[in-house]
Amino acid sequence: MKRVFAYHAVTGPLLLHSNAGLRRLGLSKTKGFVMSGIKMLAVATALTLPAVALAKPPLREVKEIDNELYYIAIANEISEYCPSISGRRMKAIGVMWGLRSKANQLGYSDSEIRSYVDSDAEKDRMRAKGEAYLAQNGVSYGRPNSFCSLGRAEIERNSAIGVYLRAN
Secondary structure, eight states, rough: OOOOOHHHHHHHHHHHTOHHHHHHOOOOHHHHHHHHHHHHHHHHHHHHHHHHHHHOOOGGGGGHHHHHHHHHHHHHHHHHHTTTEOOOOHHHHHHHHHHHHHHTTTOOOHHHHHHHHHHHHHHHHHHHHHHHHHTTTTTOOOOOOHHHHHHHHHHHHTTTGGEEEEEE
């Protein structure tokens, strides 16, 4: 039993890949091979792009996130040691939620963010960086009033640290 297609005259030669069918459509075997190569290149590129996107830097190298967490940490330290200055915790919490959203938009998962925030190595790095800043500004843990002096100066300057502090 032979099947008859309504468009046999058009599809018949094309299904057999004859030269006549290719010429009728304005194509040649060479153009077909070139197009196949372009399609293969496009597929290969599409498959490698996700691998490139996965190569994101550690969160500690994303300055817009790392620096803001640093400012919040310094402000928290000042508010802990100076009784006349309190931390603007709700502002800090709001900023941290924003940082989480920004990190998510940059492709970091919640578990990657959590591991960065909970990392002992990152906490040690942040503490060392903060203690260096405090020492540069004449702050000593033996003199709690030095925290107050720095805190008031930061508040007056409305600095990146000062915005997280409030004088009582």
